[in-house]
Amino acid sequence: MGVRQVTENCAGVVFVHKEVTVLYKVLVVDDESAVRDLLRDFLKKEDCLSITCRSGEEALAILKKETFDAVLLDIKLSGMSGLEVLKEIRKNYANLPVVMITGFGFDEELIYKSKQLGCSGFIGKNIPMTQIIVTFKQFVKEAKGKGSS
Amino acid sequence: MGVRFPSPAYATMSTEMKDMFPSLIENAAVLMLYLDHNGKVALCNKKTESMVGLKHADIIGKNWLEVLFRDTNNTMKREMFKAVLDDALTYKRAKDFECHLLSNHGNARLVSWNITPILDKNNQIQGSLLFGHDITEIQERENSVKNIDDTLKNIISSINEYALYVINLDGLITYFGMGCETMFGYSKPEIIFKHVSILHNINQAVSELGLILERVRLFGKYELELKLFTKAGVVIPVRLTVNQFLDASSKLTGYIFIAKDITETKKLEYQVFQAEKLAALGQLSTGMAHEINNPLFVISGRLEMLKQEGLSQEFKETINLIDSQVNRIRKLVDRILKFARKSTMTPEAININEIIELVLPLVHYNKLPSVKVEIEKSFEKNMPKISGDPDQLQEVFLNMIINAYQAMPEGGIIKITTSNFQNLYAQIQITDTGVGIPAANFKNIFMPFFSTKGQGTGLGLSICHNIIKNHNGSIELESRINQGTTFTVKLPFI
Numbered sequence A: 001m002g003v004r005q006v007t008e009n010c011a012g013v014v015f016v017h018k019e020v021t022v023l024y025k026v027l028v029v030d031d032e033s034a035v036r037d038l039l040r041d042f043l044k045k046e047d048c049l050s051i052t053c054r055s056g057e058e059a060l061a062i063l064k065k066e067t068f069d070a071v072l073l074d075i076k077l078s079g080m081s082g083l084e085v086l087k088e089i090r091k092n093y094a095n096l097p098v099v100m101i102t103g104f105g106f107d108e109e110l111i112y113k114s115k116q117l118g119c120s121g122f123i124g125k126n127i128p129m130t131q132i133i134v135t136f137k138q139f140v141k142e143a144k145g146k147g148s149s
Numbered sequence B: 001m002g003v004r005f006p007s008p009a010y011a012t013m014s015t016e017m018k019d020m021f022p023s024l025i026e027n028a029a030v031l032m033l034y035l036d037h038n039g040k041v042a043l044c045n046k047k048t049e050s051m052v053g054l055k056h057a058d059i060i061g062k063n064w065l066e067v068l069f070r071d072t073n074n075t076m077k078r079e080m081f082k083a084v085l086d087d088a089l090t091y092k093r094a095k096d097f098e099c100h101l102l103s104n105h106g107n108a109r110l111v112s113w114n115i116t117p118i119l120d121k122n123n124q125i126q127g128s129l130l131f132g133h134d135i136t137e138i139q140e141r142e143n144s145v146k147n148i149d150d151t152l153k154n155i156i157s158s159i160n161e162y163a164l165y166v167i168n169l170d171g172l173i174t175y176f177g178m179g180c181e182t183m184f185g186y187s188k189p190e191i192i193f194k195h196v197s198i199l200h201n202i203n204q205a206v207s208e209l210g211l212i213l214e215r216v217r218l219f220g221k222y223e224l225e226l227k228l229f230t231k232a233g234v235v236i237p238v239r240l241t242v243n244q245f246l247d248a249s250s251k252l253t254g255y256i257f258i259a260k261d262i263t264e265t266k267k268l269e270y271q272v273f274q275a276e277k278l279a280a281l282g283q284l285s286t287g288m289a290h291e292i293n294n295p296l297f298v299i300s301g302r303l304e305m306l307k308q309e310g311l312s313q314e315f316k317e318t319i320n321l322i323d324s325q326v327n328r329i330r331k332l333v334d335r336i337l338k339f340a341r342k343s344t345m346t347p348e349a350i351n352i353n354e355i356i357e358l359v360l361p362l363v364h365y366n367k368l369p370s371v372k373v374e375i376e377k378s379f380e381k382n383m384p385k386i387s388g389d390p391d392q393l394q395e396v397f398l399n400m401i402i403n404a405y406q407a408m409p410e411g412g413i414i415k416i417t418t419s420n421f422q423n424l425y426a427q428i429q430i431t432d433t434g435v436g437i438p439a440a441n442f443k444n445i446f447m448p449f450f451s452t453k454g455q456g457t458g459l460g461l462s463i464c465h466n467i468i469k470n471h472n473g474s475i476e477l478e479s480r481i482n483q484g485t486t487f488t489v490k491l492p493f494i
Helices: A033-045 A056-065 A082-092 A108-116 A129-148 B008-012 B015-027 B046-052 B064-068 B075-091 B136-158 B180-184 B202-219 B263-308 B313-340 B352-363 B390-406 B439-444 B460-470
Strands: A002-010 A013-022 A024-029 A048-053 A070-074 A098-102 A121-124 B031-036 B041-044 B095-102 B108-119 B125-134 B162-168 B173-176 B221-229 B235-246 B252-261 B348-350 B373-378 B386-388 B412-421 B425-432 B474-480 B484-492
Touching (some): A024 A033, A024 A056, A033 A048, A033 B263, A056 A070, A056 A082, A082 A098, A121 A129, B046 B125, B064 B075, B075 B108, B108 B136, B180 B221, B235 B263, B263 B313, B263 B460, B348 B390, B352 B386, B386 B390, B390 B412, B390 B425, B390 B484
Parallel strands (some): B373 B412
Antiparallel strands (some): A002 A013, B031 B041, B108 B125, B221 B235, B235 B252, B348 B386
């Protein structure tokens, strides 16, 4: 937790948030804008600042420029799939918490694959939103604990 | 009776004949030996010489058995022949005997013997006359015919899926052959000379049969698939081949029908079709469910946000109502995903009895009609293990037992039986004494979204079907209205 100055790059416009209390700075990757906005709003309520983007390619580019506490990554994306993005992220950021989120619900096969690729958690979109955020924070906390120890 | 010698017939013969007689015998194509009362050969003809491969001088005066059984070590036949001859002499009666002789070419020849004791004037044994007929070829011919007969009988009796019947030009059944009684359930006497429409659909028989016979007249032969009727009124799908039945002068005298029962083939085709349809549906629904899930996620998320705003009671109630309806959709989508999912199985070696035992306590956690239902278990004690995912199989049997409960709104008995099916499959049967399933619903029962219950998604049995298919097993049902339903699951042993 800390007070930081952060920037949000959205469609070429740079927003500067001054002096906000931020628990985690989160990169949200989802190809649907309504979903992105929803996640951003809920994360904000939980003191998480989110930067959103619509594709894996974008996410990887942003990660090169900025540091994040966690990534919330949708599995079904246009272009690179969430699993491919996860694989790429792990090449350069071994300890960055990455939580997968999917509309396919609690799919064992996807969970297995994500775990193999080193995700920090897995959430289905079929549970209530508040629960999703609580679970997400839980995963990030655990992952950070592991990473620092 | 023995033959007294000289016989009265010989006495009345003309001199000319009497002169000819020895030469006839000498050149006859049968073996002839005359033995004296000591069993020494006193006379023999040419055929005998050539058969045993000895010269005349080497035969005369020898013991007959040494002559006939010179090279064979078949002592049993030899002793038997001796006993028969002794018998003939003791009782003064003609006897027959059959045995193989080794010919001079080394071939075994089958000879049929006639032994006649020869008596003197005082009714005392003077000697014995042996006539031998080489019946090797006759026997071979008979055997070959008999072999064909036996083989054909075997083939025909083993063919149960074929039925062969013949009708005459008036359409009357004139032959009701192999497989017919098994296939149709009629006995020969009750169907011979009945009109063939008894086997074909009565309503369509005239036109359908007429059409078939017309084609046969045109092309000589016609093949088609159709349905025939058994005595019990059961419809069986058959592959029918109809041929012209021509007499020796090539005149059409009737038609030959060969029907092959294709029930099993049809069943298999249907199962494959069903499985393909379900697989396609699975793919479609996964895609659809995902597309629904995203907007649903946004709607329910936004609703949650609204709930936290300080809205008026009226608004709150409306939002709760929307939320509960959204939840309903979400649960449905979850079920669809579950149905369609090729979830990764974690197969283990499991005893199916244990799986069912684990399921039984779970049944009561489900909302069930509060009626008296008894569960009777009958488990195969030495059940070999199967390879399967315990969780998935538990889901299957839980689902089926709950179904059985729901089929008995007035209570009843659920019988759960496990058995070893032909050492290949673990067979699990769940039988209820409930309302039964109408035959019209049979083919839809495993289809997703098919439900006759007021509530429920209609996905339960389709999920069961998928899981069992993934386990390389099969699931079938049998049902009678108001008597109950039996689900039979077969899962292959490891």
